[in-house]
Amino acid sequence: MDLLTPDLGLLFWQVIVFLGLFFILRAFAWKPITDSLNERENNIQSALDLAEKTRLEMTALKADNEKLLAQARSEREAILRGAKETADKMLADSRDKAESEGKRILEQARESMQNERQALVQQMKKEVVTLSLDIAEKVLRKELSDKTAQEKLVTDLVTNSNLN
Amino acid sequence: MMRSGINRILLVVALILSSLVGVRAQEHEHSGEPHTEHAGDEAAKKGKFDVGSMIMHHIKDDHGWEFAHGVTLPLPVILYSSDRSLEVFSSSRLAHGEVYNGYKNEHGKIHRVHEGGEASHEAKVYDFSITKNVASLLLSAAIMLLVFSAVSSGYAKNKGKAPKGIQSFLEPIILFVRDEIAKPSIGPKYTKYLPYLLTLFFFILTNNLLGLLPGAANLTGNIAVTLVLAVITFLIVTFSGNKHYWMHILKPTGVPVALLPIMIPVEIVGVFMKPISLMVRLFANITAGHIIILSLLGLIFMANALGGSGTSLAISPVVIFFTLFLNMIELLVAFLQAFIFTLLTAMYIGSAVEEHHEADHGIGYEGAEAH
Numbered sequence: 001m002d003l004l005t006p007d008l009g010l011l012f013w014q015v016i017v018f019l020g021l022f023f024i025l026r027a028f029a030w031k032p033i034t035d036s037l038n039e040r041e042n043n044i045q046s047a048l049d050l051a052e053k054t055r056l057e058m059t060a061l062k063a064d065n066e067k068l069l070a071q072a073r074s075e076r077e078a079i080l081r082g083a084k085e086t087a088d089k090m091l092a093d094s095r096d097k098a099e100s101e102g103k104r105i106l107e108q109a110r111e112s113m114q115n116e117r118q119a120l121v122q123q124m125k126k127e128v129v130t131l132s133l134d135i136a137e138k139v140l141r142k143e144l145s146d147k148t149a150q151e152k153l154v155t156d157l158v159t160n161s162n163l164n
Numbered sequence: 165m166m167r168s169g170i171n172r173i174l175l176v177v178a179l180i181l182s183s184l185v186g187v188r189a190q191e192h193e194h195s196g197e198p199h200t201e202h203a204g205d206e207a208a209k210k211g212k213f214d215v216g217s218m219i220m221h222h223i224k225d226d227h228g229w230e231f232a233h234g235v236t237l238p239l240p241v242i243l244y245s246s247d248r249s250l251e252v253f254s255s256s257r258l259a260h261g262e263v264y265n266g267y268k269n270e271h272g273k274i275h276r277v278h279e280g281g282e283a284s285h286e287a288k289v290y291d292f293s294i295t296k297n298v299a300s301l302l303l304s305a306a307i308m309l310l311v312f313s314a315v316s317s318g319y320a321k322n323k324g325k326a327p328k329g330i331q332s333f334l335e336p337i338i339l340f341v342r343d344e345i346a347k348p349s350i351g352p353k354y355t356k357y358l359p360y361l362l363t364l365f366f367f368i369l370t371n372n373l374l375g376l377l378p379g380a381a382n383l384t385g386n387i388a389v390t391l392v393l394a395v396i397t398f399l400i401v402t403f404s405g406n407k408h409y410w411m412h413i414l415k416p417t418g419v420p421v422a423l424l425p426i427m428i429p430v431e432i433v434g435v436f437m438k439p440i441s442l443m444v445r446l447f448a449n450i451t452a453g454h455i456i457i458l459s460l461l462g463l464i465f466m467a468n469a470l471g472g473s474g475t476s477l478a479i480s481p482v483v484i485f486f487t488l489f490l491n492m493i494e495l496l497v498a499f500l501q502a503f504i505f506t507l508l509t510a511m512y513i514g515s516a517v518e519e520h521h522e523a524d525h526g527i528g529y530e531g532a533e534a535h
Contacts, residue, residue, distance in 0.1 A: 003224065003451070006388030009242075009291045010225060013298040014392040018367065021305045026359035029312035033338060034358060036319040043324070 213469040215462035227255040231379040244290040300381035349510035365506040372498030385450030394443035405516040
């Protein structure tokens with residue numbers, strides 16, 4: 001049993017025991033141990049991944065909310081603006097309409113006034129004519145009540161017409 | 165990147181340390197042996213303390229397990245010879261050079277002897293005895309089976325919960341072997357080789373630590389044990405070798421054709437040198453540690469033999485201090501050698517299964533790649 005020469009017996013036992021140990025441990029220790037270590041690592045990893053995913057989802061959700069809020073706000077603004085515009089337009093429209101209506105009414109009034117005045121003038125003219133004819137008749141009747149005056153007029157008229 | 169850097173540094177430190185210890189061991193062996201013979205002669209003559217044979221007795225294998233002087237556990241002797249077939253008897257029957265059944269134990273080797281007592285070398289006797297080392301091997305196997313079945317059942321019991329007890333004690337080491345040794349050295353195919361690396365690591369570690377106990381066997385410091393481990397590693401590497409691995413040996417890229425007659429033998433020698441270096445490194449480191457500790461303790465007895473009990477009492481505090489210190493180093497070495505053996509095995513496997521041709525250049529290239 002020298003230091004540097006391997007003994008046959010120990011070689012034999014070492015091969016048997018080491019290989020036996022290897023196969024037994026591989027089947028009953030290393031496999032379950034490494035499997036559960038891997039499983040645990042996977043669990044931890046998936047839990048971390050899930051947490052990260054959830055966090056991202058949360059931020060996405062928050063961003064979405066923000067966006068939604070902003071959209072709602074801008075929509076409200078747009079609606080308000082639209083309403084104001086409509087109201088303004090309606091106001092302006094009605095004002096225009098009222099103005100034009102007033103103008104039209106005024107025009108109409110003016111027209112009818114004109115007409116009435118015209119009619120009135122006409123009427124007055126007629127009245128004046130009638131009146132002056134009446135007056136002239138009366139005057140003539142009075143003037144020509146005597147014979148001489150009649151003759152004189154006739155002669156005047158004749159002379160005047162001869163000149164023509 | 166950071167981790168692999170730390171790994172490299174650890175490996176370098178470990179190699180330097182191991183080479184230092186190895187050199188010291190060699191010196192010791194060289195200076196020890198003639199001294200031993202000399203002292204042995206003297207001891208035989210004067211009945212004085214022989215430190216060399218004491219050390220050799222402790223680090224070598226033996227039939228029967230001597231825990232302390234005179235306290236020996238007899239172990240079964242199993243012999244096979246072609247004419248007498250299988251024979252099993254207790255090692256106590258061969259104690260103190262007694263002859264039993266025609267067998268005699270001479271310096272740890274069992275020989276057939278004639279009636280008169282002189283050795284006979286006619287029949288070849290194959291010795292498959294449960295020696296001290298085999299007993300220690302079985303003990304360590306039993307311990308490992310117990311420990312790891314407990315760890316394994318811990319995973320079944322605490323499924324989905326935090327590890328507990330011995331499970332949580334060994335889990336970091338298992339993870340270390342997986343994440344720091346197997347994964348970076350072998351790459352994505354590591355799962356196939358992980359059971360072997362784990363068995364190897366814990367086998368070496370258990371036996372290194374068991375070997376540090378007083379009266380224990382020097383199992384990982386036995387060349388037969390390290391030989392078997394190295395041969396298994398060699399077989400795994402050789403049978404895992406892919407096309408790139410063999411092409412690298414037969415036709416290394418970037419080498420001029422004129423150099424091939426030199427390079428190919430060098431590469432082939434390298435294939436065999438790897439397991440040989442594994443074998444010698446573990447054997448030499450563990451044996452050297454034992455030799456140093458035993459030598460230090462032997463100083464007390466030498467002092468007693470040379471200068472009486474007063475001298476030995478005077479030097480023992482110093483010796484105990486150094487022995488404690490060396491025991492601490494040996495504890496470190498126990499982990500370190502398990503780590504180195506496993507890491508180098510993983511690296512050899514990694515070089516055999518690696519897909520990239522370039523990565524065959526080993527540590528330096530990977531290191532350069534990392535920067």
